[in-house]
Amino acid sequence: MIKSFAAAGTLVLAAFVFGASPVAPPNPPLGFTKISWPSDNPYSVEKVALGKLLYFDKRLSADDTISCATCHDPKYGFTDGAPVSTGIRGQKGGRSAPTVINRAWSLAQFWDGRAATLEAQAVGPIANPIEMGTTHVAVVAKLATIEGYKPLFKAAFGDEKVTIDRVAKAIATFERTVVSGNAPYDKWKAGHASAMSPAAMRGYHVFQKAECDSCHEGANFTSNMYSNIGVGIDSANHDLGRYGITKDDADWGAFKTPTLRDVEHTAPYMHDGSMKTLEEVVDYYDKGGTPNKNLDRHIKPRHLRADEKADLIAFMRALSGTGWRGITEPKSFPQ
Numbered sequence: 001m002i003k004s005f006a007a008a009g010t011l012v013l014a015a016f017v018f019g020a021s022p023v024a025p026p027n028p029p030l031g032f033t034k035i036s037w038p039s040d041n042p043y044s045v046e047k048v049a050l051g052k053l054l055y056f057d058k059r060l061s062a063d064d065t066i067s068c069a070t071c072h073d074p075k076y077g078f079t080d081g082a083p084v085s086t087g088i089r090g091q092k093g094g095r096s097a098p099t100v101i102n103r104a105w106s107l108a109q110f111w112d113g114r115a116a117t118l119e120a121q122a123v124g125p126i127a128n129p130i131e132m133g134t135t136h137v138a139v140v141a142k143l144a145t146i147e148g149y150k151p152l153f154k155a156a157f158g159d160e161k162v163t164i165d166r167v168a169k170a171i172a173t174f175e176r177t178v179v180s181g182n183a184p185y186d187k188w189k190a191g192h193a194s195a196m197s198p199a200a201m202r203g204y205h206v207f208q209k210a211e212c213d214s215c216h217e218g219a220n221f222t223s224n225m226y227s228n229i230g231v232g233i234d235s236a237n238h239d240l241g242r243y244g245i246t247k248d249d250a251d252w253g254a255f256k257t258p259t260l261r262d263v264e265h266t267a268p269y270m271h272d273g274s275m276k277t278l279e280e281v282v283d284y285y286d287k288g289g290t291p292n293k294n295l296d297r298h299i300k301p302r303h304l305r306a307d308e309k310a311d312l313i314a315f316m317r318a319l320s321g322t323g324w325r326g327i328t329e330p331k332s333f334p335q
Contacts, residue, residue, distance in 0.1 A: 024043075025037060025043040026043075026177065028179070028181065029179055029180070029181025029182045029186070029321060029322065029323050030181050030182040030186045030187065030190060031181040031182065031183065031185070031186030031189070031190075031219050031321075032102075032105065032179070032181050032219050032220075033105075033219070035104045035105070035176055037176070038117070038119070041119060041169045041172065041173060043173060043176075044156065044173070046152070046155040046156040047156040047157075047169065047170050047173040047174075048173055048174050048177055049152065049155075049156075050149075050152040050153065050155070050156045050170040050174075051169075051170035051171045051172070051173045051174030051175070052174045052327075052330065053149075053152065053330055053333060053334065054068075054167060054170055054171050054174075055067065055068045055069055055171050055174050055175070056068070056069045056329045056330055056333075057333055058070070059142060059143075059146070059333075060126055060132060060134070060139050060142075060143075060167075061088055061126075061131075061132035061133060061134060062088055062132065062133040062134040062138070063088060063089070063133070065088060066087055066088050066131065066132050066133070068122070068125065068171065069329065070085075070086075070087075071085040071086075071087075071097040071125075071131070072097055072099070072100045074324065074325075074327050074328060074329070076265070076266070077099055077101060077262050077265030077266040077324075078099045078100035078101050078178060078266075078324060079096070079097045079098065079099050079266045080097050081267070081268075082096075082097075082268070082273065083096060083268050083272065083273025083274065084096055084272070084273055085097045085131070087125075087128070087130045087131040087132065087133065088129075088130070088131065088132060088133035089133070091129075091130045092130075093130055093131065094239065094272075095111050095239070095271050095272060095273075096268065096269075096270065096271060096272060096273035098110070098111060098256075098258055099258070099259070099262070099266045100175050100178045101178055101179065101180045101259065101261055101262055101266075101324050102178075102179055102180055102181075102220050102259050102261050103118055103121075103175055103176070103178070104118075104175070104176035104177075104178075104179060105219070105220045106118070106220070106222070106224055106259075107224040108224075108256070109121035110124070110256070111241065111255045111256050111271045112226075112241050112242045112244060112245050112255065112256070113226065113242060113245060113256055114245050117172070118172040118175055118176065119165075119168040119169055119171075119172040120168070121172075122167075122168045122171035122172045122175065123136060123164055123167060123168045123171070126139050126167075136164040139164070139167070140162050140163060140164055140167070143162045143167070144162045146334050146335065147334070147335070148333075148334025148335045149162070149334045152334065153166060156170055177327075178323075178324050178327060179323040179324060180261045180262045180320070180321040180322070180323050180324050181261075181321045181322070181323060182321050182322045182323070183261070183318060183319050183320055183321035183322075184196045184197075184200065184318040184320075185200070185204075185315070185318045185319050186321065188200075188201070188318075196315075196318045197314060197318070199310065199311045199314035199315075200311070200314040200315045200317070200318040201315075202308075202311040202314075202315075203308075203310075203311035203312045203313065203314045203315025203316070203318075204315045206304065206308045206309075206311050206312045206315070207312060207315055210285070210286075210302045210304065210312070211298050212285075212312075214298045215227055215257045215296075215298065216257060216259075216260050220259045220261060221259055221260035221261060221319065222256075222257045222258060222259045222260070223257050224256070224257070225256070225257060226241070226242045226251060226254035226255060226256050226257070227254055227255070227257055227296040227298075227299075228241075228252065228253040228254040228255075228292065228294040228295055228296050228299075229255075229285075229289045229290075229295070229296060229299050230253070230289035230290030230291065230292050230295055230299065231255075231270045231271065231272060231274060231284075231289075231290065232270075232271070232272050232274060233253050233290050233292045234290050234292075238253070239253075239271065239272065240252055240253055241253055241254050241255040241271065242254045242255065242256070249294075250294070252293070252294045253292060253294050254294070254296075255271045260316055260319050261319050261320075261321065262319065262320045262321065262324070263278065263316050263319060263320075264278065264316065264317045264320055265320065269281050278313045278316060279309070279313065282304075282309050282312055282313060283309070285299070285302065286301065286302045286303070286304050286309065287301060288300045288301040288302075
């Protein structure tokens with residue numbers, strides 16, 4: 001019953017979102033190339049069905065209160081709408097939850113890039129004492145006792161065995177279907193002259209003039225690289241970002257450049273969630289960030305006019321697309 005419901009739900013979702021048969025990997029939205037599915041974790045509709053359930057299932061946490069969706073909720077553009085996330089027993093994290101949208105086209109995961117793959121990222125929070133507060137061994141044992149999950153694991157992987165590797169692969173496969181494209185910008189770029197508003201078109205030129213595209217580049221509007229823009233660097237016990245992973249001086253205070261896709265839906269902004277609006281973000285960049293010993297060379301005062309700032313924000317809003325909006329929490333879970 002659960003298997004049939006989950007698979008059927010995924011078939012409908014894939015057909016609705018992508019306009020393609022879900023038997024094969026879904027076609028990418030307008031503006032993007034096809035997803036490169038990992039050779040050791042190829043796409044299957046059964047894996048998406050299982051991964052979606054696991055993603056929303058709070059039983060993956062120690063006390064059944066936190067799921068992946070708690071911090072990456074469709075209602076908030078697959079973030080949580082808070083400056084920093086709240087995990088098990090009300091504990092606060094130190095960073096803002098990045099969106100899951102378009103992670104299929106990303107490289108290393110987390111603000112500091114500590115997870116090399118989406119699979120590694122997917123199970124990281126499970127064993128984090130602040131986030132989901134359990135262990136990989138414990139969550140595998142718990143899932144193995146849930147009879148309703150057995151046919152789902154068998155459909156996805158060939159047998160009923162539950163492993164943390166399979167949990168990772170299923171969740172990551174689902175997450176790769178959380179996409180955004182076919183935005184007004186994509187339609188405009190494809191030749192539909194009226195797809196973007198005049199303000200957004202002007203904002204596109206401001207975006208280039210202000211060198212925003214030096215970091216927010218390509219179809220997904222991110223270089224997938226790390227930059228020091230000075231956010232929070234003047235505070236006590238400031239977060240050193242990527243440097244904490246690499247110990248490379250070039251990474252001191254640097255954080256991964258996030259996508260601008262659907263950015264209007266993923267507030268608050270920056271790694272610490274310190275900016276509530278896009279207006280605050282634009283003003284911050286316009287003033288040249290916060291000076292420090294490793295400030296990115298592209299971060300400098302721009303002296304934009306008020307109308308240019310408004311147009312720039314109109315362009316960023318034109319990056320809001322379709323795909324992820326059709327994803328909702330399952331109405332029931334395996335028992």
